[in-house]
Amino acid sequence: MDIAGLSAVMSQSKVMEQASLSVMKLAMNSGKETAAAMTEMLEKAASPNLGNHIDTRV
Template identity: 55%
Template sequence: MEMGIAQLSMSMTQSRVAESAGIAVMKIAMDAGKENASQMTEMMKNAAVDPSRGNYIDARV
């Protein structure tokens, strides 16, 4: 089965469009992931920490 030049051109163009769309969606997802990581890091920095926590262990034998 032979494919005409016009059909081949259309097929290649559709393939490029689909690839470009996939890359754009991936970039958006990566940016959102970076933003979430940044917010989580900032939240952890601002969390109140009790300096005496973890200094003592209650153990019974």
């Protein structure tokens, strides 16, 4: 293989690696945003007085 061909293959490999890392970063950021939104939703949904009193009459 000549130097130009080797250079092209290495460059393409580097671009593919960078693209893969970019997609992974996007997926991780999306996961973090989803987790933060879910945590916020659960905090808002919980009532602080819920479950403090039990009705024992039948």
